[in-house]
Amino acid sequence: MIRVQGASVFAPSPDGRGSVTILDDATCTLAARRTAVVGENGSGKSTLARVIGGLIKSEGSVDAPERIGFLFSNPGAQPVMPTVQEDVALSFRGRGLSRAEIRERTASALQEHRLTDLAEHSCHSLSSGQQQRLALCAILAGEPELVIADEPTSFLDGRHRRIVRDRLFADNAPDLLLVTHDLELASRCDEAILVEAGRITMQGPADAVVATYEKSLE
Numbered sequence: 080m081i082r083v084q085g086a087s088v089f090a091p092s093p094d095g096r097g098s099v100t101i102l103d104d105a106t107c108t109l110a111a112r113r114t115a116v117v118g119e120n121g122s123g124k125s126t127l128a129r130v131i132g133g134l135i136k137s138e139g140s141v142d143a144p145e146r147i148g149f150l151f152s153n154p155g156a157q158p159v160m161p162t163v164q165e166d167v168a169l170s171f172r173g174r175g176l177s178r179a180e181i182r183e184r185t186a187s188a189l190q191e192h193r194l195t196d197l198a199e200h201s202c203h204s205l206s207s208g209q210q211q212r213l214a215l216c217a218i219l220a221g222e223p224e225l226v227i228a229d230e231p232t233s234f235l236d237g238r239h240r241r242i243v244r245d246r247l248f249a250d251n252a253p254d255l256l257l258v259t260h261d262l263e264l265a266s267r268c269d270e271a272i273l274v275e276a277g278r279i280t281m282q283g284p285a286d287a288v289v290a291t292y293e294k295s296l297e
């Protein structure tokens with residue numbers, strides 16, 4: 080369950096003299112297992128996702144699960160460790176596991192995400208699509224209650240897009256808040272919210288919200 084009450088975010092205006100509102104008094108209660116966030120470029124979707132994920136501060140209040148995995152729209156910003164293997168292993172630390180258990184779980188997570196061949200590679204040497212797959216692997220390894228995914232398939236080829244979609248929508252996957260321009264994927268969520276010019280203008284069943292949004296684009 081996510082509750083956002085009167086969240087507003089301001090950024091410096093381009094002339095540097097004042098501020099512009101990039102999220103305008105957003106209020107919503109998201110109780111569905113999977114919620115899509117749709118809207119035009121620059122409407123404020125990522126800003127809302129970051130506010131919910133606690134990555135940026137806003138006015139108002141946000142109540143969200145404690146264990147959130149955030150998939151950035153720029154996957155190059157995601158890895159924190161030098162190599163692929165170390166980055167995934169980090170997700171298993173702090174849970175009282177032995178070194179051998181961490182090694183074993185890391186190997187199995189890498190295998191599941193078809194990253195075994197890249198285990199020793201430097202995270203920064205990976206392509207954007209590989210980084211996006213690594214980010215998902217590392218985040219799911221952390222067993223979050225909620226995944227906030229900002230365009231999680233933007234750099235992926237068709238095959239890997241299907242794999243990532245299937246993983247995010249698996250029965251045992253964490254709850255999902257999905258920012259996407261892929262309206263077919265958005266429709267697979269239970270609910271959706273529409274963001275327009277910094278405001279949440281609609282919330283409801285994903286199909287209905289996507290249909291309204293698509294119409295507004297005609």
Ligand SMILES: Nc1ncnc2c1ncn2[C@@H]1O[C@H](COP(=O)(O)OP(=O)(O)OP(=O)(O)O)[C@@H](O)[C@H]1O
Pocket residue numbers: 090091101118119120121122123124125126127
């Ligand atoms: N740090 C910032 N400083 C100034 N303006 C910002 C900042 N972050 C976002 N904005 C502006 O806020 C608006 C909303 O940005 P946001 O990234 O939330 O949009 P979005 O709906 O996710 O867009 P897209 O679909 O293109 O990814 C944009 O006009 C953007 O330029």
